[in-house]
Amino acid sequence: MKARCEMKSVWKIAFVLGFSLLLFVVDKAVSSEQTPDVQTIVNKANIVAYYQGEDGKAKVKMTITSKQGQKRVREFNILRKDVTDGGDQNYFVYFQKPPDVRKMAYMVHKHADPAKDDDRWLYLPALSLVKRIAAGDKRTSFVGSDFLYEDVSGRSLQEDTHELIETTDQLFIVKNVPKQPDTVEFNYYTVSIDRKTYVPMKMEFYDKGDKLYRIIESKKVEKIQDFYTVAQSVVSNLKSGSKTEMEFNDVKYNLGLKDSIFTERYLQRPPREAMR
Amino acid sequence: MIRFRITIALAIIWFATWTAMPLLAAASDENAEAEESFFSKLPIETHGFYEVRGGYRLQDDKYEKDMSIMEGRFQFDLFSYFDWGDVKVKGDVLGDLVTEEGDFDLREANVFTRPTDFMDVKVGRQILTWGTGDLIFINDLFPKDWQSFFIGRDTEYLKAPSDAAKVSLFGDQANLDIAYTPRFDPDRYISGERISYWNSNLGMTARQDAIVHTDEPDDWFSDSEIAARLYKNIDNYELAFYGYSGYWKSPGGQNAAMKAIFPDLNVYGASLRGSVGKGIGNAEIGYYESTEDQSGRNPMINNSEMRYLIGYTCEIAKDFTMGLQYYIEQMLDYDQYKRNLPSRPARDRYRQLTTLRLTKLLMNQNLRCSLFTYYSPTDSDVYMRPNVNYKVSDNMAVEVGSNIFFGNKPNTFFGQFQDNTNIYAGLRYSF
Numbered sequence: 001m002k003a004r005c006e007m008k009s010v011w012k013i014a015f016v017l018g019f020s021l022l023l024f025v026v027d028k029a030v031s032s033e034q035t036p037d038v039q040t041i042v043n044k045a046n047i048v049a050y051y052q053g054e055d056g057k058a059k060v061k062m063t064i065t066s067k068q069g070q071k072r073v074r075e076f077n078i079l080r081k082d083v084t085d086g087g088d089q090n091y092f093v094y095f096q097k098p099p100d101v102r103k104m105a106y107m108v109h110k111h112a113d114p115a116k117d118d119d120r121w122l123y124l125p126a127l128s129l130v131k132r133i134a135a136g137d138k139r140t141s142f143v144g145s146d147f148l149y150e151d152v153s154g155r156s157l158q159e160d161t162h163e164l165i166e167t168t169d170q171l172f173i174v175k176n177v178p179k180q181p182d183t184v185e186f187n188y189y190t191v192s193i194d195r196k197t198y199v200p201m202k203m204e205f206y207d208k209g210d211k212l213y214r215i216i217e218s219k220k221v222e223k224i225q226d227f228y229t230v231a232q233s234v235v236s237n238l239k240s241g242s243k244t245e246m247e248f249n250d251v252k253y254n255l256g257l258k259d260s261i262f263t264e265r266y267l268q269r270p271p272r273e274a275m276r
Numbered sequence: 277m278i279r280f281r282i283t284i285a286l287a288i289i290w291f292a293t294w295t296a297m298p299l300l301a302a303a304s305d306e307n308a309e310a311e312e313s314f315f316s317k318l319p320i321e322t323h324g325f326y327e328v329r330g331g332y333r334l335q336d337d338k339y340e341k342d343m344s345i346m347e348g349r350f351q352f353d354l355f356s357y358f359d360w361g362d363v364k365v366k367g368d369v370l371g372d373l374v375t376e377e378g379d380f381d382l383r384e385a386n387v388f389t390r391p392t393d394f395m396d397v398k399v400g401r402q403i404l405t406w407g408t409g410d411l412i413f414i415n416d417l418f419p420k421d422w423q424s425f426f427i428g429r430d431t432e433y434l435k436a437p438s439d440a441a442k443v444s445l446f447g448d449q450a451n452l453d454i455a456y457t458p459r460f461d462p463d464r465y466i467s468g469e470r471i472s473y474w475n476s477n478l479g480m481t482a483r484q485d486a487i488v489h490t491d492e493p494d495d496w497f498s499d500s501e502i503a504a505r506l507y508k509n510i511d512n513y514e515l516a517f518y519g520y521s522g523y524w525k526s527p528g529g530q531n532a533a534m535k536a537i538f539p540d541l542n543v544y545g546a547s548l549r550g551s552v553g554k555g556i557g558n559a560e561i562g563y564y565e566s567t568e569d570q571s572g573r574n575p576m577i578n579n580s581e582m583r584y585l586i587g588y589t590c591e592i593a594k595d596f597t598m599g600l601q602y603y604i605e606q607m608l609d610y611d612q613y614k615r616n617l618p619s620r621p622a623r624d625r626y627r628q629l630t631t632l633r634l635t636k637l638l639m640n641q642n643l644r645c646s647l648f649t650y651y652s653p654t655d656s657d658v659y660m661r662p663n664v665n666y667k668v669s670d671n672m673a674v675e676v677g678s679n680i681f682f683g684n685k686p687n688t689f690f691g692q693f694q695d696n697t698n699i700y701a702g703l704r705y706s707f
Contacts, residue, residue, distance in 0.1 A: 064640070072642075072670050098670035099323055099706035109512060117551060119512045126432035128403040132514075134555040136591035144641035242640070263509065265446055269388060269396065275357065 053253030067241030331700025339483030344698035361389030428700035474692035513550035555590025572609020599633035657683030657691035
């Protein structure tokens with residue numbers, strides 16, 4: 001038994017070494033490449049952040065901590081399926097906590113075209129009611145947290161102009177300026193994108209007086225089914241003093257989710273994938 | 277609903293226990309965790325809430341109590357799922373100090389299964405809803421609990437449960453829902469028991485002195501209801517057609533014995549909902565065929581009607597939404613109705629109703645301020661439902677609200693409830 005364990009460990013070490021070597025090679029290859037243009041960077045980062053695989057699932061735990069230290073917790077499962085890579089997407093969110101929103105389901109048909117509003121539905125289980133929600137301001141808090149709707153489902157790349165302002169050993173730093181500044185509360189924001197993985201590691205939002213007031217950080221990144229995945233992220237609101245931590249567990253990609261999941265039928269009774 | 281007479285004392289004990297429960301539960305987090313670990317071992321999800329709610333009339337009503345609502349409530353919600361389907365049981369136990377009774381209200385007890393890719397089946401006691409109106413119902417002929425609505429219970433209680441089988445079929449072209457209720461489920465209508473109303477026989481406002489007595493269709497299978505919806509989503513515009521065969525859900529006539537009856541009713545309708553500009557628009561129509569009085573000559577039976585609704589909801593500022601609706605009830609045999617009406621105030625041929633909903637979320641969406649107003653220009657009456665709800669924590673919520681009625685005449689839809697204007701407050705601990 002012991003011998004077998006040792007054998008296993010040896011294999012593990014060999015595997016890790018081999019893998020690291022591979023990464024090193026890839027790393028070299030990447031760094032020797034020429035710096036891609038800013039559009040390529042933001043496109044890639046957008047895919048990595050919101051469009052990994054054909055579809056995906058995660059169990060999300062959100063902890064909202066107010067300035068006074070009061071904590072509120074939301075737990076929900078999220079299912080996503082892409083209509084087109086980098087374009088339209090469907091989301092299904094099934095709430096488990098807190099108890100007053102348990103079994104509530106929220107569905108979005110997201111449209112990448114900024115001229116077309118997203119379609120949103122909400123299912124209220126106590127009334128057995130499927131409600132259509134007006135496509136509101138996307139920069140509104142998502143379920144009372146410091147994350148905004150737009151942070152969860154992604155801000156359309158077409159809404160901003162992008163400029164690569166700095167390249168470090170690890171990061172591309174891109175400055176994004178809104179094309180329609182009246183529609184948002186920020187003046188601009190910067191995104192620090194990992195050069196290797198293209199995971200956005202940090203987003204910093206500056207207000208109309210160019211003062212930093214909001215930070216979103218990727219605290220933990222894991223590789224799941226070959227896809228780099230943010231496993232933990234935190235948003236800090238420097239103005240209100242509150243922060244929200246989002247943990248992603250049981251992340252899976254390419255589950256083969258059916259298109260029909262994103263319809264009224266499943267809103268009324270969610271698919272098993274969303275319940276578990 | 278199962279009602280059992282209990283002594284006031286017992287009701288008070290219940291009341292007190294439930295008041296204390298949330299506080300106790302909140303105080304001992306350790307206990308809560310122990311409880312959770314015990315239940316989590318069972319294959320059943322156990323949830324629910326404790327609630328206390330009290331309210332008073334803002335004016336004297338000689339024949340009704342000053343207390344409009346005073347109750348302690350415990351809701352349990354048990355859910356379990358298996359490979360073949362889901363089982364759900366949800367019920368409320370309440371001690372009611374207004375009726376001085378204890379109640380058990382089984383809200384849901386059903387089995388749900390998805391036998392094939394294109395079919396869902398739900399059998400048992402369940403809450404059924406469809407249609408596009410916001411607190412206005414045309415093609416949703418499932419039972420409503422108007423009494424709960426008017427005395428200030430949570431909005432979830434407006435929907436009364438149905439004992440039904442619902443079969444849903446899903447196709448490429450369209451989807452079909454059929455809900456069969458083997459024994460008529462009427463509304464929990466206003467009877468005078470705790471809300472005074474206009475009694476047209478007496479020609480005056482009636483209260484506990486004239487509780488509505490009804491002759492209700494209540495034979496299994498022969499007094500059944502069937503409701504169907506055929507619907508399709510076309511580029512996220514939701515088109516639906518409806519049909520219903522059953523009875524007027526609240527008393528819609530009288531028999532020779534002067535008992536209120538629920539005459540036969542068929543309803544045919546359609547609705548459309550989808551995005552319009554920055555908001556959501558909806559339109560719905562329904563033809564109410566009062567089959568026991570096709571000619572409209574019988575003043576003791578409701579006239580046939582057309583009902584029309586148009587609505588629009590949009591976000592007017594961050595976390596601030598507004599909803600507007602315009603609704604018409606058109607009596608189809610109005611001349612006959614007028615000709616045969618004994619000397620009592622007549623209804624309008626077209627009853628018009630407008631609604632306005634304003635909802636504002638504040639304090640990280642933990643504070644919700646809302647106001648829903650019905651205003652009828654033809655009846656000259658108003659019903660306002662202001663409500664403020666604050667989530668103290670993830671488990672605890674407090675709310676205050678009011679039901680305000682006023683009108684120029686004592687016999688109009690909302691005007692008749694003038695003496696029932698009330699204010700209420702509630703505390704709920706959910707788990």
